[in-house]
Structure formats: C-alpha cells, structure tokens
Amino acid sequence: MLIRIAALLASFLSxxxxxxxxxxxxxxxxxxxxTPILAASTTPPPTTAPVATTALPDAISxxxxxxxxxxxxxSLWVQPIGSSKPLxxxxxxxxxxxxxxxxxxxxxxxxxxxxxxxxxxTRIHVPGGIASGGTVKDVWIRGGGDPYLVLEEYWKMLSALxxxxxxxxxxxxxxxxxxxxxxxxxPGAFDGQPDRVYNLAPHPLLVNFNSxxxxxxAQADGKVGTAxxxxxxxxxxxxxxxxxxxxxxxxxxxxxxDLQDPTHRNKAQFDGxxxxxxxQFEFARTALTPxxxxxxxxxxxxxxxxxxxxxxxxTGVLPSQSKxxxxxxxxxxxxxxxRLVNKFSNNVMTRHVELALGAERFGLPxxxxxxxxxITEVLNESGIKTEGLVIANSAGLSRDSRISARxxxxxxxxxxxxxxxxxxxxxxALVGMDGTMRSRLNGTSGAGRMHxxxxxxxxxxxxxxxxxxxxxxxxxxxxxxNTRNAHLGPGNLLQNAVLTWVHDQx
Numbered sequence: 001m002l003i004r005i006a007a008l009l010a011s012f013l014s015x016x017x018x019x020x021x022x023x024x025x026x027x028x029x030x031x032x033x034x035t036p037i038l039a040a041s042t043t044p045p046p047t048t049a050p051v052a053t054t055a056l057p058d059a060i061s062x063x064x065x066x067x068x069x070x071x072x073x074x075s076l077w078v079q080p081i082g083s084s085k086p087l088x089x090x091x092x093x094x095x096x097x098x099x100x101x102x103x104x105x106x107x108x109x110x111x112x113x114x115x116x117x118x119x120x121x122t123r124i125h126v127p128g129g130i131a132s133g134g135t136v137k138d139v140w141i142r143g144g145g146d147p148y149l150v151l152e153e154y155w156k157m158l159s160a161l162x163x164x165x166x167x168x169x170x171x172x173x174x175x176x177x178x179x180x181x182x183x184x185x186x187p188g189a190f191d192g193q194p195d196r197v198y199n200l201a202p203h204p205l206l207v208n209f210n211s212x213x214x215x216x217x218a219q220a221d222g223k224v225g226t227a228x229x230x231x232x233x234x235x236x237x238x239x240x241x242x243x244x245x246x247x248x249x250x251x252x253x254x255x256x257x258d259l260q261d262p263t264h265r266n267k268a269q270f271d272g273x274x275x276x277x278x279x280q281f282e283f284a285r286t287a288l289t290p291x292x293x294x295x296x297x298x299x300x301x302x303x304x305x306x307x308x309x310x311x312x313x314x315t316g317v318l319p320s321q322s323k324x325x326x327x328x329x330x331x332x333x334x335x336x337x338x339r340l341v342n343k344f345s346n347n348v349m350t351r352h353v354e355l356a357l358g359a360e361r362f363g364l365p366x367x368x369x370x371x372x373x374x375i376t377e378v379l380n381e382s383g384i385k386t387e388g389l390v391i392a393n394s395a396g397l398s399r400d401s402r403i404s405a406r407x408x409x410x411x412x413x414x415x416x417x418x419x420x421x422x423x424x425x426x427x428x429a430l431v432g433m434d435g436t437m438r439s440r441l442n443g444t445s446g447a448g449r450m451h452x453x454x455x456x457x458x459x460x461x462x463x464x465x466x467x468x469x470x471x472x473x474x475x476x477x478x479x480x481x482n483t484r485n486a487h488l489g490p491g492n493l494l495q496n497a498v499l500t501w502v503h504d505q506x
Contacts (some may be wrong), residue, residue, distance in 0.1 A: 054089050057505070063497035067490035073483035074494065075405035077316070078502055081416055081466075081474040086409070087506075095388045095402035096480040098453030100345045101462040102396030105389075105403065107338040107350070107427065109378040110357045116335030116423045120146040120356065123325035124161055125318055134167030138311070141294065142176040142317050143205030145359075146331040147352035148340065150208050151230065154294075155301055155327040162305045164326050172311035173298055175291050176318045179204040180355065181365035187286070190397060195259060195285040198397070200348045202355055203290040203339065203368075209348065210286040210293050214268065216241065216255050218276040226270050228287075232296035232317050235287055236267045244273035253281050265289060291315060335423040342427040342453050343435030350395035384410045396455055405478045408464050412476040416466070425451050428465050430500065441496060445470065446503040452477070454495075459484055461491020467499060469506040477502055 056064070056076070060359050064071060075096055078088040086092070110118075121144045128137040139161075146153075183199040188194030197211050213229045224241040241255065244422050255274055260267040265288050274281070288296060295313035302309050330339070334353070351371075358370030361377065372391050379386050389407060392400035415424045429435030432447030436454045441447055452465030461481040468474055481491050 002149060041210070053087070056090055057088065057501050060497050060503050067493050069481065069483055069486075069490055069494060071487075074479065074481040076498065077405040077409040077478040078498075079409060079413065079476050080506070081413075081476060086421055087475070088406075091410075092406040093388075095390070095404050095406050096462075096482045097399065097401055097457065097460045097463075098396055098403045098408065098480055099457045099479075100396040100449070100459045100461050101408065101453050101455040101464045101480075102391070102401050102403065103342055103350050104346065104408065104411060104453050105379070105391070106354050106357075106375060106394040107341055108354075108415050108424065109375040110334060110353045111338060111424055112382060112418065112421050113357055113374070113378050114334055114360060116333060116420055118210070118334040120144045120331040120352075122146050122149060122157060122329045122331070124157065124327040124329075125322050126166065126326050127319065127322045128171075131163050134165050136166055136169055137171035138174050139166075139171070139318075140171050140174045140176055140322075141205060141298075142179070142318055142325070144179055144330075144331075145202070145204050145355055146206070146350050147337055147346075147349040148332050149206060149329075151297075152330065153331075154207050154297055157327060158298065158301050158305060160327045160329065162302075166307065166326075167304075168308040168310075169224065170310055173295055173309070173313045174293060174316045174318075175205055175313065177184060177204045177291070178317045179359070179365055181367050183368075186395075194262075195257075195287070197284055197286055198347050200286055202348055202351045205294050206348065206352070207294045207297055210288065210290055211284050212287045213269075213284050214257065214270075214273055214281055214332055215280060215282040216253075216270065217280040218243070218274070218278065222276070224274045224276075228268065230297060230300060232293065233299050234266055234286065234292055236297040238267060238269040240269065240271045242273045244275045245277075246273070246275045248275050248278040252283065253278050255281060257285065259285075259287060264292065266292065267368070269336065299449060305504055335420075338423070338427040343429045345436055345454070347395040347397050351393075354394040379411070382414050384414060397457075399457075403480075405480055408480070409476060409478045412464060412466070412478070416476070423464060428453050440492070441499065444500070446499060449503060450499055451497070456487050459486050461486040461495065463495045463499070467502045469503050471506055473506050475502055 006213045018375040075091040075094050076088055077086050077092050079086045084181060123142045125140040126136045130136055167197035187199040187201060190199060193199060196197055197209055200210055215227045217225050219225045224243050226237050226239045228235060228237060254272045256271040258269050259265045260269050268287060299309060340346055354371035355366035358374040359366035361374040362370040375391060376386050390400060390402040392398035415421060429437040430448055431440055431450035432442045437452060449468040452463050455462035466476055479495055
C-alpha cells in the first residue's frame with residue numbers, strides 16, 4: 001500500500017517534501033488502541049451560518065486519492081489569523097471523533113476560567129498533634145487531585161512532614177479521597193489493556209500515575225532477573241521467566257506480564273522466556289490501587305528519611321473540626337500542567353484538569369458531570385457554539401466524542417486572542433522538535449514553525465494548531481479524519497500534506 005502511495009506522491013511533490021511525507025508515514029507511534037471502526041455520527045450539525053465548501057488544494061486532494069481516503073471522511077479548516085473566514089473549508093460542520101485533539105477543548109476552558117497560575121493542594125494533617133520525641137498517632141493525607149504528584153514531589157511532601165518534627169507514627173496512614181465523587185471505572189473497558197498508563201482513571205491522590213517501571217534483565221549466573229522501580233514494599237514480583245539463547249525479537253522479547261489479583265493488583269507475574277542476548281528490557285505498567293500505591297511509597301520514603309511507621313493504611317474522611325494542615329504541598333501551575341497534557345497527550349492529567357474546573361465552578365466533590373458542564377459553560381461564555389459537541393471523555397479517549405472542524409477552529413481563534421495565548425500555544429507540540437510531533441517533518445523548512453496537537457485512535461486521525469508560514473503569515477489549521485485504517489498511515493500522510501501545503505504556500 002505504501003509503495004503505491006509513494007509512487008503517486010513522487011509524481012507531483014518535490015523530492016524534499018515527498019521524502020518528508022513518506023518517511024513520516026513509517027515513523028508511526030507505538031501507541032495502538034483497539035477501537036472498532038467508527039460509524040457515521042447521527043448527531044445534527046451545529047446550527048451556525050454555513051461556510052461553503054471550498055475546493056481542496058490540488059496537493060491535498062492528490063494525497064487523499066492516493067491514500068484512498070474518501071473526501072466525505074474528513075473535515076479541513078484553514079484560516080489566516082485575523083481573518084473572519086476560512087481559506088479552506090471542507091465538511092466543516094460534520095461532527096467527528098477528534099481523538100486527543102479534544103484536549104485542546106479541555107485545556108482552553110480550564111486556562112480561560114482558572115488562569116495559568118491555578119494550583120492544586122495536597123494536605124497532610126496530624127489531628128492528635130506531635131508528642132515529645134516526634135511521635136504522632138494517625139497521619140492523614142487529603143488528596144486534592146494534583147495531576148502531577150510524581151515521585152520527587154511526593155518525596156518533597158514527606159520531607160516537609162519530617163522537617164515539621166514528626167519522627168514516629170504509632171497510628172495509621174489515613175487517606176481522604178472525598179475531593180472526588182466518581183463512579184468506578186473499568187480500566188480495560190476501552191481496549192482490553194487495564195494495566196496501561198493511558199487507561200488510568202482519575203483519583204484525588206494519584207501518585208506517580210500509579211506507574212511502576214518493570215525491568216527484566218540477563219544475570220551473570222545465566223538466569224533472568226526482574227525488578228520494579230520504585231521498589232514498593234507492598235508489591236510482589238513472581239518471576240517465572242526462563243532464559244533463552246534466541247534473538248531479541250517478538251512482542252516484549254517473549255516476556256508475558258500479568259497482575260494476578262485484579263482487585264488489589266499487588267502481584268506482578270512474569271512468564272515466558274527472555275533471550276539473554278537482549279541484556280535488558282523495561283516497560284511501564286500501573287500496579288496496586290491508588291491508595292495502596294500511595295501507602296507503599298509512603299513506607300519506602302518514610303524509612304529512607306529516617307522515620308518509623310507502625311500502623312496500617314485505611315481510608316476515611318477528615319473530621320471537619322481538624323486543625324489546619326501541618327503540611328500543604330502545592331502542585332505545579334496550570335500553565336505548566338497543560339504543557340505536559342498537550343505536548344505529550346497525557347490522558348489522566350487532562351481529566352484531572354477537567355475535574356478541577358468543575359469543582360471550582362460547582363463546588364466539591366468533583367464529578368465528571370460537573371466537569372462536562374463547566375467546559376460547555378466556558379465555551380458558550382467565550383462565544384463558541386456547542387450544538388453537536390459531545391464530550392464523552394475530556395481527554396478524547398472515547399469512541400463517542402464529537403466536535404466539528406468549525407468548533408475546534410473557533411476555539412483556536414478565540415485562544416489566539418486570549419491574554420493567556422502564550423501559555424496555550426506553548427503547550428502544543430513543536431513539529432519536528434518535541435512532544436508527539438518530534439519525529440514528524442524533521443529536516444523540512446516547517447520544522448519548529450508549527451505548534452499543533454495530534455490525535456489518534458483506531459480509524460481516527462486528527463491534528464489542530466497553528467502554522468507560521470514561509471511568508472510570515474500565521475494560520476490556524478484543523479484536520480479531522482474518521483475513516484477505515486486512518487491510524488495505519490493514511491492519516492499521517494494527509495496531515496503532513498496539509499501542514500506542508502499551509503506552510504509552503506502562504
């Protein structure tokens with residue numbers, strides 16, 4: 001298929017442009033999601049003033065034909081910044097699945113309403129006070145939904161507790177999760193991969209994305225070893241791997257991984273064979289429940305800090321009469337958070353951003369419904385029509401989300417005029433340089449001159465953002481493609497053709 005496309009592309013593109021387009025189709029992401037073919041949406045289009053479908057540029061039409069992409073299966077909007085009309089408008093009011101470009105909607109709403117300096121708080125309470133010698137009874141951690149409470153931040157928080165004079169904990173570690181009121185989610189419901197980090201559900205005390213880096217390695221004695229980082233004391237590793245003289249080929253080099261207890265998720269089992277020539281293989285998976293992960297890491301770090309702990313972990317709601325927090329840990333700012341969200345397409349961080357927006361508008365506890373309503377309200381207040389918009393998942397990890405190219409373009413247009421425009425645009429991936437676009441259009445004149453957000457699910461490919469054209473003109477671009485096998489190469493080819501055309505011809 002790619003050979004046939006290559007032959008057709010070579011007949012009308014320059015050597016430099018053709019090479020960039022073709023190679024980018026081969027540099028596909030390893031993040032494959034198993035979603036079924038998307039049916040045509042029955043959602044009515046937004047009731048806005050119509051934009052006549054303009055003729056597609058010849059270069060884009062040829063790539064679509066060469067890739068066997070029906071013109072009815074994609075929407076395209078290209079608009080010069082400062083203009084009120086699109087330069088190219090194709091199927092602009094057809095609601096389509098945006099995949100991860102939905103993150104542009106969520107982050108725009110949060111940045112607009114909360115501002116770039118908004119932060120989350122994680123608080124540690126010691127209701128019984130500190131006795132002589134630094135002894136305390138129960139220690140309460142009240143989660144506030146920090147989207148980026150990673151290892152070093154958790155360490156700093158516990159170090160602050162130690163600096164307050166706490167030495168020995170005779171009671172329990174009590175975790176308060178009352179900031180969120182969320183229905184239980186099946187992490188494997190989307191694609192049957194419950195241990196993948198991208199399927200992680202939100203949690204008010206989400207430490208290090210509940211992620212563990214597992215390492216399989218060849219040992220000096222000819223055996224195969226396994227290790228976990230961080231080395232959580234409440235996570236067991238069951239190593240049934242056998243050494244193999246074979247080559248370093250196949251899925252995970254032949255290593256099978258499974259969490260044996262689906263409820264507690266505290267037994268990681270390794271099966272299969274591992275070629276000793278491979279030396280080392282590592283991968284990240286979620287493990288334990290969020291509460292158990294926070295507890296295990298607490299024990300690991302507290303001991304390393306020279307503290308003692310004798311109790312167990314339990315959950316509860318902090319009594320209202322409790323004094324103010326002994327330690328208050330402040331997250332990174334929203335302006336920093338959305339850079340991680342959009343450049344690297346972090347799903348659970350996006351959902352935490354939405355939950356914060358909902359809680360600030362409608363009060364605690366945070367819920368998905370409050371988040372969806374808050375996003376819709378902010379869009380309407382910003383003059384962005386929301387008829388036909390479906391936010392099934394604020395990160396775009398859904399088969400049911402829908403948005404039109406017109407609506408997404410309007411968000412980009414309003415964001416450009418916002419006082420927080422620099423924070424928003426700098427959160428997007430730089431083509432050919434970083435984020436999800438670091439390996440795309442490398443070496444072309446457009447590298448470093450486009451800030452975009454990508455989206456990809458099975459049979460869905462999307463891109464949206466800003467292009468600084470050769471002429472110095474700036475344009476916003478939205479491309480939404482919902483067609484069979486869009487994620488297997490045709491989507492990237494069409495995206496690259498659009499971005500190249502916009503950059504080179506304007």
